[in-house]
Amino acid sequence: MAAPLVDPSVLPQASRVILVRHARPRVNPARPAREWELSPEGRVAARRLTAVALFEHADGFYAGPEPKMSATLADVAAERGLLVQTDPSFAESHAEGWLDAATFLATVGRFITAPVRPAAAGWETAAEAAARFAAGIERLRPDHGPVVHPGHVNPGAFAVASGGRVLTAYLSWLLGHTTEQAFQTWRAMRMPDVAVVEFSPDVAPRLVIPFGLLASPGAASGGLRLPATGDAG
Numbered sequence: 001m002a003a004p005l006v007d008p009s010v011l012p013q014a015s016r017v018i019l020v021r022h023a024r025p026r027v028n029p030a031r032p033a034r035e036w037e038l039s040p041e042g043r044v045a046a047r048r049l050t051a052v053a054l055f056e057h058a059d060g061f062y063a064g065p066e067p068k069m070s071a072t073l074a075d076v077a078a079e080r081g082l083l084v085q086t087d088p089s090f091a092e093s094h095a096e097g098w099l100d101a102a103t104f105l106a107t108v109g110r111f112i113t114a115p116v117r118p119a120a121a122g123w124e125t126a127a128e129a130a131a132r133f134a135a136g137i138e139r140l141r142p143d144h145g146p147v148v149h150p151g152h153v154n155p156g157a158f159a160v161a162s163g164g165r166v167l168t169a170y171l172s173w174l175l176g177h178t179t180e181q182a183f184q185t186w187r188a189m190r191m192p193d194v195a196v197v198e199f200s201p202d203v204a205p206r207l208v209i210p211f212g213l214l215a216s217p218g219a220a221s222g223g224l225r226l227p228a229t230g231d232a233g
Contacts, residue, residue, distance in 0.1 A: 014155035014200045015141050016208065018058055019171075020049075021164050024191040025068040029098045034091070038071045045192055046072045050079050054196065054209065060144055060158035062136075064090035069161040072192050076159070084161075089136025092163030093129035096122030111165060112172070112186060113179040129166045130173035136160075137170075141199065155198070164189045167211075171195070174205050188212045 023042035025033075038046060049055070049072070061077035061084045063069035069092075070084045077084045097120075099107060111119035115126035137160070144156035164186055172182035174197065189211050196209040 014198055015144060016057075016155050016157040017137055017141075017197045017199070018054060018157060018159040019167055019195045019197065019211075020072060020159055020161040021167055021189050021191060021193040021211065022066070022068045022072045022161055033095070034066045037067050042068070042191065043071070047075050049073070049076045049192060049194075052076075052194070052214070054194065055080075055159060057155075057157045058159045059156070060140070061085065061161075062087050062090060062140065062158065063161040064088070064092060064163065064166075066092060066163070069163070073159060073161045087136055089132055089139070090160050090162045091132075091166070093126065093165045093169065094122070094124035095120070095165075108165060108186065109183060112168060112183045115169065115172070115179075126165075126169040126172070130169040133162070133166050133170040134173065161192075167195075171197075171207070175207060185211060190214060 022038075023046040024039050025036035025042060026039040028036060055076050058076075058080070059082075061073045061080075061082055063073055063084050063086055065086050065088055069090070070086055073084045093111065095107075099120075107119045107123070110117075111123065111126050115130070118125055140158060141156070144158045168182050168186040168189075171177060171185060172179075177185065193211045193214050194209065195207065195211040197205055198208045199205050
C-alpha cells in the first residue's frame with residue numbers, strides 16, 4: 001500500500017550528510033595526487049563500505065573529481081542502483097608538488113592552523129577550500145528532502161566522498177572547531193572513514209557521527225548506524 005500523502009510543510013526538515021574520506025590510493029610521486037587511483041588494499045576497503053548500515057538511507061552519492069574519491073563510493077552506490085556523481089566542489093584542497101612525509105605533515109599543520117594563508121606555494125587555503133565545499137553541500141541539500149514511510153519519516157541523506165584536508169577544513173568551519181581540534185580530526189582520520197553531520201532548521205549543525213568510528217567493532221558488518229533525530233551528539 002502506498003504511503004499516504006503528507007503535507008510537506010509539516011514534515012521534519014532535518015537532513016544528514018555522510019562525509020566520506022576516500023580509501024587508500026596507490027601512491028605515485030611521478031603523478032599529481034589528484035590522478036591517483038585506489039590501491040588494491042583501498043579497493044577492498046571501499047568494497048567493505050557496502051556493509052556499513054549508515055548508507056542505507058542515502059539517496060545520492062557524490063564525489064570530488066579525483067578517481068580515488070568516486071571509486072570509494074562506487075560499490076556502495078551500485079548496491080542501491082545509483083551512480084556516483086562527480087562535482088568539482090568536493091575536490092581535495094589544491095596542492096602542488098611532492099613532499100616527503102615530514103614536510104607534508106608540517107605543511108598540513110600550517111594549512112589547518114593558519115586557514116586564511118597558503119600553507120605552501122600553490123596551496124589553496126583552508127578557508128577557500130571550506131567555502132567551496134560548503135557551497136556544494138548547500139546546493140545539494142534541497143535535492144534530498146525527508147523520505148516518508150508508513151508510520152515514520154527519515155531525514156534526507158546523501159553521501160559525499162572527498163579528501164582529508166578539505167573535509168577537516170569544512171568541519172572546522174561548520175562546527176567552530178579550534179585549530180587544535182581540527183588538526184586532531186585530520187590526524188585521526190582513516191582511509192576510508194566516515195562522519196555524519198545533521199542540519200535542522202533554526203538549530204546549529206551538529207556532528208552525529210565523528211570520523212574514527214568506522215573501525216569500531218561491528219562497523220564493518222553493518223554495526224555503524226544513523227541514530228534517530230535527536231539522539232547522540
